[in-house]
Amino acid sequence: MNEQSQCNTCPVRERVACAALGPADRAELARLGTRRRVRKGATVFSAGEGNDQYATLLSGALKVASFGEDGTERLLSLIHPAGFVGEMFAPVANHDVIALTDSDLCVFGRSEYERALDRFPNLAKALLKRSAQDLLEARSLIALQSRRGARARVAAFLLSMARAAGHSAERPAKQFALPLSRGEIAALLGITIETLSRQLTSLECDGAIRRQGARGIDLLEPALLEQTAR
Amino acid sequence: MNEQSQCNTCPVRERVACAALGPADRAELARLGTRRRVRKGATVFSAGEGNDQYATLLSGALKVASFGEDGTERLLSLIHPAGFVGEMFAPVANHDVIALTDSDLCVFGRSEYERALDRFPNLAKALLKRSAQDLLEARSLIALQSRRGARARVAAFLLSMARAAGHSAERPAKQFALPLSRGEIAALLGITIETLSRQLTSLECDGAIRRQGARGIDLLEPALLEQTAR
């Protein structure tokens, strides 16, 4: 498989940062990237280790997490397809990046990619745009976590997952499967597994949702969730 | 005052994003920026309003905050001199930016600045670097907030302020004044004013700190704070 066909089969070639490049520049960038498939649970980047790679997520889902020395996990971000991972300009990685599901990545060497930033100003601008989005998302998570009450956090989380599952942001999916385990959701929301479970049963009793197995969710009353989330 | 002298008197001209430019380009960028002085408590940018300006902080301190519809404030970020504010590529601002102290800004019109990004690739790269730092800080705040227990959050906050007050990050100041009110600290940590106050007195009773008035802090036992923070 040559470099050009790599991009041709890229499932996110329209939305990814590289899309800001013209065909010729893009072909040159493609020569620097290599595909990599990782399995669910695999560690993509590791905190503390040398930060010598960047990557674009082609398919699947990743989590950015930090582990306290007591082993408790804290989720800092979820990465969806077309997302970019790797801490730019940092000598060592501060966080772990772990695959939530089997995933495909397009991996770049750090120094080659940073040289490409110099050569392709449009790429820098596209990454700047994505970085600004990531910052906004991180701050949304801060606002979510400081929200009083576990129920509001769970409701807001469910709505956000429904939006991510739906094809357009305006049309949240009425039915979807959570890509995270209970422990991961709890680590994301800053609550315990038990409280999360209790709030889910409580929301189900109130008729806002219905659970289908451990990970399936039906949104019965999105409006009720919206109200609970604020 | 002409444009060149503006940069000559810029107190952060070494560290700011513009520093990535050569003299000629920098002079051209300076022509786009205007100085603005704001007083403590003044709103620099307002959530919901048109997002038509960016700014660099020259001196003072700013807070990025979000207000729930019940009026409760949530601090999302603190901006120090040489910091950049303004949500790039967003049509409307999502957050409020408010001066914590009297501050000096260098303000740029949005469209002019974005055109400058196209003309000066180094500027885009410098902003990318700063944006990555902001993202790291936001995620540190997430990790801080998900920390169990109010005492750990307060201890971690005090250490972070000590590092910010000290001239080098490795030499935290043993004595400093908090730039934030109790309400602002509480909004930053995701706890109430009362709990914050209780933890401060508790830390003082344990001999970790000593309070000098409402805002003065003496670090008596940094090691004890470090241990409490984890």
Add this chain to the structure above:
DNA sequence: CGCTGTTTTGAAAACTGTCAAATCACGTGG
């Protein structure tokens, strides 16, 4: 069909939030 790990449920303890009042700090004016 049985097994293993995850999820849910239960009860008690610890913590934080809420409401209310006292104290303190700081700027203003005498």
Add this chain to the structure above:
DNA sequence: CCACGTGATTTGACAGTTTTCAAAACAGCG
């Protein structure tokens, strides 16, 4: 320079929620 007034900070008591520890129910998988 000191007294005063206003707002911020601290303290107290209590209610509510969350965490913790422990056990049961469940789901997924060989």
